[in-house]
Amino acid sequence: MLAALSGPDDMAKRHPTFGFGAAxxxxxxxxxxxxxARQDPAQRAAYQSAIREVSLAAESNVRAEFARxxxxxxxxxxxxxxxxxxxxxxxxxxxxxxxxxxxxxxxAVRPHVAGRFEDMLIAATLHPAMLAYLDQSASIGPLSAVxxxxxxxxxxxLAREVMELHSLGVGAAYAQADVRQMALLLTGLEANLKDGxxxxxxxxxxxxxxxxxxxxxGDGLVPIKAALVDLARHPATAAHIAGKLATHFVADQPDPxxxxxxxxxxxxxxxxxxxxxxxxxxxxxxxxxxxxxxxPPVEFVLAALRALGMTGDALKxxxxxxFSRMILKSMALMGQDWQNPVGPDGWSEAAEAWITPQGxxxxxxxxxxxxxxxxxxxxDPVAFAGHSLGPAADARLVWxxxxxxxxxxxxxxxxxSPAFNRR
Amino acid sequence: xxxxxxxxxxTVAGCSAAAHPMxxxxxxxxxxxxxxxxxxxxxxxGAMDGLDVVQPVGDRDFAALRPGLPRAExxxxxxxxLHPGLGGLQGLWQAGQLGFVQATSTPYRDKxxxxxxxxxxxxxxxxxxxxxxxxxxxLNRMLQTVPGLxxxxxxxxxxxxxxxxxxxxxxxxxxxxxxxxxxxxSQLLLDHIYHDDDLFREAGAEAVELSADLSERAGRGPLEGxxxxxxxxxxxxxxxxxxxxxxxxxxxxxxATRIAAFSLAGWDTHRNQAGAIARPLSRLQRVILRMQAQLxxxxxxxxxxxxxxxxxxxVRQNGTGGTDHGTGGAVVLAGGALRxxxxxxxxxxxxxxxxxxxxxxxxxxxxxxxxxxxMRGLFGLDRAVLERAVFPGLDMGRDxxxxx
Numbered sequence: 001m002l003a004a005l006s007g008p009d010d011m012a013k014r015h016p017t018f019g020f021g022a023a024x025x026x027x028x029x030x031x032x033x034x035x036x037a038r039q040d041p042a043q044r045a046a047y048q049s050a051i052r053e054v055s056l057a058a059e060s061n062v063r064a065e066f067a068r069x070x071x072x073x074x075x076x077x078x079x080x081x082x083x084x085x086x087x088x089x090x091x092x093x094x095x096x097x098x099x100x101x102x103x104x105x106x107x108a109v110r111p112h113v114a115g116r117f118e119d120m121l122i123a124a125t126l127h128p129a130m131l132a133y134l135d136q137s138a139s140i141g142p143l144s145a146v147x148x149x150x151x152x153x154x155x156x157x158l159a160r161e162v163m164e165l166h167s168l169g170v171g172a173a174y175a176q177a178d179v180r181q182m183a184l185l186l187t188g189l190e191a192n193l194k195d196g197x198x199x200x201x202x203x204x205x206x207x208x209x210x211x212x213x214x215x216x217x218g219d220g221l222v223p224i225k226a227a228l229v230d231l232a233r234h235p236a237t238a239a240h241i242a243g244k245l246a247t248h249f250v251a252d253q254p255d256p257x258x259x260x261x262x263x264x265x266x267x268x269x270x271x272x273x274x275x276x277x278x279x280x281x282x283x284x285x286x287x288x289x290x291x292x293x294x295x296p297p298v299e300f301v302l303a304a305l306r307a308l309g310m311t312g313d314a315l316k317x318x319x320x321x322x323f324s325r326m327i328l329k330s331m332a333l334m335g336q337d338w339q340n341p342v343g344p345d346g347w348s349e350a351a352e353a354w355i356t357p358q359g360x361x362x363x364x365x366x367x368x369x370x371x372x373x374x375x376x377x378x379x380d381p382v383a384f385a386g387h388s389l390g391p392a393a394d395a396r397l398v399w400x401x402x403x404x405x406x407x408x409x410x411x412x413x414x415x416x417s418p419a420f421n422r423r
Numbered sequence: 424x425x426x427x428x429x430x431x432x433x434t435v436a437g438c439s440a441a442a443h444p445m446x447x448x449x450x451x452x453x454x455x456x457x458x459x460x461x462x463x464x465x466x467x468x469g470a471m472d473g474l475d476v477v478q479p480v481g482d483r484d485f486a487a488l489r490p491g492l493p494r495a496e497x498x499x500x501x502x503x504x505l506h507p508g509l510g511g512l513q514g515l516w517q518a519g520q521l522g523f524v525q526a527t528s529t530p531y532r533d534k535x536x537x538x539x540x541x542x543x544x545x546x547x548x549x550x551x552x553x554x555x556x557x558x559x560x561x562l563n564r565m566l567q568t569v570p571g572l573x574x575x576x577x578x579x580x581x582x583x584x585x586x587x588x589x590x591x592x593x594x595x596x597x598x599x600x601x602x603x604x605x606x607x608x609s610q611l612l613l614d615h616i617y618h619d620d621d622l623f624r625e626a627g628a629e630a631v632e633l634s635a636d637l638s639e640r641a642g643r644g645p646l647e648g649x650x651x652x653x654x655x656x657x658x659x660x661x662x663x664x665x666x667x668x669x670x671x672x673x674x675x676x677x678x679a680t681r682i683a684a685f686s687l688a689g690w691d692t693h694r695n696q697a698g699a700i701a702r703p704l705s706r707l708q709r710v711i712l713r714m715q716a717q718l719x720x721x722x723x724x725x726x727x728x729x730x731x732x733x734x735x736x737x738v739r740q741n742g743t744g745g746t747d748h749g750t751g752g753a754v755v756l757a758g759g760a761l762r763x764x765x766x767x768x769x770x771x772x773x774x775x776x777x778x779x780x781x782x783x784x785x786x787x788x789x790x791x792x793x794x795x796x797x798m799r800g801l802f803g804l805d806r807a808v809l810e811r812a813v814f815p816g817l818d819m820g821r822d823x824x825x826x827x
Contacts, residue, residue: 135693138743153742157693160535160748170536170554176780179535294622333601342468342688345538352589355622358598361630364613365603396619400612409609416613418620 002278004074005114011068011078012110015312017061019106020128023054023099024196030054030096031193051095056320058092061102062338063323067312069302077113080277082298083248084109086346088124088166090133091339096193100129101339117241117271118232122225125162128191134158134344141187141205154205159183161344167231169240178211185209185216185227238266245280247349251292255285291392291422294351297334299423300363301327304415307388308375318374326370333362355421367415372408381410385417392419456571457681460760460801460826461722463672464562464682464794465710465730466587467703468541469690472736472746473753474784475700477523477766480504484773489740493697499523503766508704510657511712515757522763522825524754524793526771528734528786535748537691540733545587547791549816559590561791562684565798565813566592587684595629599671603634659712660705669710673717676726681802685710690732694745711757724759727826729797731790737782738773751784754793760801762827767793792819800826 030050037047069078085105092098108123124130131137139155140147147153159182164170188204191197199221208217214230216223231237242262246254258280265279266272280286295303305315318327331338335354341347348354372378381401385393397417404410414420478495479485481502486494495504497513503525505512515521530550531543539554546552547561559567566572572593588594605613610631617624654660665687672683687710689703707730715723735752751771756763771777771785779785795809796819810817 135743135745138694140742142742147742155693155741155743155745156747164534164536170534170539176533176535176782333598343537343691351622355626356596357626357629357633358596358601360623360626361601361603361634364605364627364630365601368605368609394619397616400615403608403612405606405608409606413609413612413616417616418623421623 001074001076001281002274005077005080005277006274009077009110011072014071015064015067015316017064017102017106017110018057018099020100020103020196023057023103024193026050026054026057027096027099027193034094034096054096054098058098058102059320059323060316061099061106062328063316063318065102065105066302066327067315070306070310070315071312076277079249080113081105081110083245084113084120086341087244088120088130089341089344089346090127090129091341093132097132100132103127104129112273114274115272116232117237117266117273118229120273121162121166121232122228124166125158125228126189126197126221126224128197130158131189131191131197134161136186137190137192139183139187139189140203141184143206144187144204145202146200147187147203147205154180154183154187156180156183159186162186162228163231165345167228167240168234168236169243172234172236172240174212181209181211182227185211185224188220189224232271235263235267238271239263241271242266242276245276249280250286252350255283258283258285291419292351293349293423294354295421295423296347296354297331297336297359297363298338300334300421301331301366303420304367304371305374307384307415307420308371308379308411310375322373326374330362330366330370333358334366335359335362351422360416360421363421364412364416368409368412371411371415378407378411381407381414384411385414388414389417389419394419456569457802459725460681461676461718461726462682462797462801463676463714463726463728463758464587464684465707465728465755466541466545466585466684466686467690467707467730467732468537468686468688469692469703469732470537470540470734470736470748471690471703471732471752472692472696472700473525473732473751474735474738475692475696475746476506476509476704476755477525477753478504478506479525479770479773482770482773488738488773491697491740491744500764500766501770506700506704507656508701509708511659511708512757513657515711515715516764519764520757520759520761522756522761523766524756524788524790525766525768526751526784526786527754527768527788527790527793528751529790531734532750533780535734535750537733537748542586544731544733544790545585547794547814551816557586559592560585560587561794561813562587562682563590563592563594565802565804565809566594566682568804568808568812569802585684585686595633597629597633597671599667601630601634603630605631654705656701656705657708658705659709662706662709665706665709666713669713670717673714677718677722687730692736692745693741693747694743696740696745699745707755715757715759720759727756727758727760727797727801729794730755731794735784738778738784739782749783750779751786752790754790756793756797756825760826762824767823767825788820789817791817793823793825795819796823796825800824 033047033050036043072078090101090104092100104127108127112120134157135155136158140152142153156179160179163174168174184205188199190200208215211227216227242259246259246262261283262276262279265275269275328338381404382398385397385401397419401410401414404413475492479502480495495506497505499505512521529543531540542554545560546557548557617627676683687706692699718726731754732752734750736746736749741747769787771787777785791814795814798804799809810819
């Protein structure tokens with residue numbers, strides 16, 4: 001698994017995605033078209049067509065990511081990309097921005113998924129999707145040239161989440177003053193839909209900022225990157241990242257010994273993620289606790305389609321309407337409105353958050369209705385249970401799958417089962 | 424009725440309303456043990472800026488702190504005026520069916536994390552219980568203290584799980600836009616498959632039962648169409664996703680249900696707050712006004728809604744026309760059972776020395792006390808039960824006489 005991760009990224013070649021650079025021209029066009037349409041109603045059609053272009057592009061990135069999950073021989077890389085994308089959650093705030101979250105995955109997550117955490121932290125923090133989503137683009141040093149001239153000031157949003165969610169974790173020993181200093185340090189960063197990423201020295205707060213007792217002075221991106229590297233290498237970050245990975249991949253309440261081993265690997269390697277994954281995969285707790293987690297809706301839907309033999313190419317060929325109805329809207333009903341979680345903390349890990357009456361009801365309904373429309377012919381339910389679940393196909397499930405009134409319902413029962421919805 | 428029997432015996436049909444984009448949640452509990460009064464709890468996720476909603480326009484320090492945010496003009500009591508985004512509630516204020524608490528907060532301090540703040544707000548515990556270690560929500564614990572609530576009397580609606588109602592007490596969750604159409608045989612087999620997994624067995628049984636129950640209510644009138652023109656501030660405009668939830672909750676509360684809980688997101692106004700707060704305010708107002716309309720005067724007369732948020736926001740606007748995470752905030756109360764027309768809470772002022780950490784509104788009360796007094800007034804719960812079992816360690820303080 002780890003060898004594949006350090007080897008070539010075949011799925012990225014087979015189902016390519018695009019990054020911010022490629023998305024910028026069309027986002028800029030959509031943004032311009034919006035401004036024009038506001039002033040002149042006759043421009044409305046042009047605006048709609050520009051929005052259609054960015055929406056299709058954003059959806060093509062989503063489809064490519066889903067297609068990789070269907071086709072990958074070893075899905076560990078795909079699952080890691082999903083994990084880190086969620087760790088660095090971003091959302092589009094307007095229709096013109098729709099491609100942004102996918103471009104962060106392409107630019108900042110996937111290239112570093114087997115690398116060092118500090119590189120991913122820097123790439124994600126400085127990514128236009130992040131700068132836009134957590135309001136950094138509007139934050140200006142009050143004593144900077146622009147701040148003094150325009151009476152503008154700082155916005156703490158990104159600084160707080162970098163420390164609380166992305167690195168140290170909320171339980172770590174940092175204070176409001178550190179958040180404030182971090183916010184001042186991050187001033188000067190901006191991204192917009194016209195020029196992309198920029199650093200404006202005349203918006204950056206002059207002087208050094210002191211974060212966790214260490215001063216960061218100097219100009220440009222150097223002190224910002226230095227602070228992010230120190231945050232990435234902080235012991236609290238090691239424990240936070242290790243705990244999150246173990247919670248996502250192993251159990252909602254992971255074995256403390258497993259987390260300790262991963263934390264130690266993180267500290268010893270200075271945040272080399274392969275070493276942290278190795279500590280997880282080599283620990284007995286990662287293999288002893290089976291079927292502890294509930295698959296979130298995205299994993300449930302993709303695991304179902306994969307088990308039914310749907311290929312990435314077939315998913316990419318689906319019409320827009322069916323893709324929206326049968327995949328995206330269905331996931332939303334299950335509680336996961338894709339790329340639109342409530343806040344920057346992303347999706348829940350807890351089984352109880354997903355297996356609610358309404359969430360499970362939506363899964364059962366999907367399992368019974370949708371696969372039969374996407375996959376023909378439907379497999380024999382008992383054989384399907386065996387090949388999709390292996391030893392996890394328990395006697396109750398096999399008994400029930402054999403007694404369904406139709407292939408559609410039999411397959412639906414297998415997909416709706418606890419064994420299929422847990423991992 | 425035994426739920427597994429129900430699962431076996433029912434033929435289920437369902438109706439599907441339009442999917443709603445905002446994560447919103449309603450949770451309901453019903454039962455004879457609570458009497459005739461109704462409580463609606465709304466969790467406002469993202470930290471509502473209480474100083475913008477209930478503006479202390481009569482405080483001499485206020486204007487200078489927020490030069491870029493629009494002034495409210497609809498005077499309430501004392502120094503306070505109401506944000507125009509809730510202007511549609513003016514009639515309720517005049518009727519004494521609307522009230523606010525200013526300068527209140529949970530015991531949460533200093534880290535200003537949304538997620539920890541919401542966790543504490545919903546668990547109702549103090550800072551003596553580690554965040555994340557809480558086992559249940561305060562509304563659930565209240566249900567646990569009331570005898571006579573059977574397993575079927577508590578259930579839930581909405582896509583998002585609400586920790587507020589999680590726990591051993593009888594409560595359920597549902598959203599009216601999920602529908603299940605299962606053959607009798609599939610139901611029986613599913614029941615068999617779920618038998619050994621508690622989480623799936625409970626959730627699956629409720630899904631089937633509630634979907635069946637909802638299908639009987641199919642065919643409610645079409646929602647009012649969204650109008651092409653942009654609605655003005657304070658206008659009672661429809662929000663189809665919310666309206667579906669409110670209608671469902673109101674339908675239940677018109678019957679045997681006594682408690683509903685919603686969550687409304689979208690309050691995290693770090694930037695351009697003048698524009699950004701309009702939408703969540705409009706949605707909050709809509710919940711109140713549509714609930715009033717759907718419940719009808721008789722039930723509304725026995726209802727109190729309390730809307731609470733994880734914390735307030737900085738007293739000064741930030742550098743980007745918004746506000747950052749703060750401490751003291753506001754509560755919104757509405758309903759025919761409310762002794763409204765008041766802004767409760769001691770006003771600490773906004774001078775530099777009166778602030779918390781020199782940046783936030785100083786909390787002068789515990790937000791849990793307002794929920795506790797509401798429940799005492801509505802359901803007659805003992806003060807000792809509220810201070811020990813529901814909100815362990817809370818001192819409710821003097822009776823604000825919230826409920827008629």
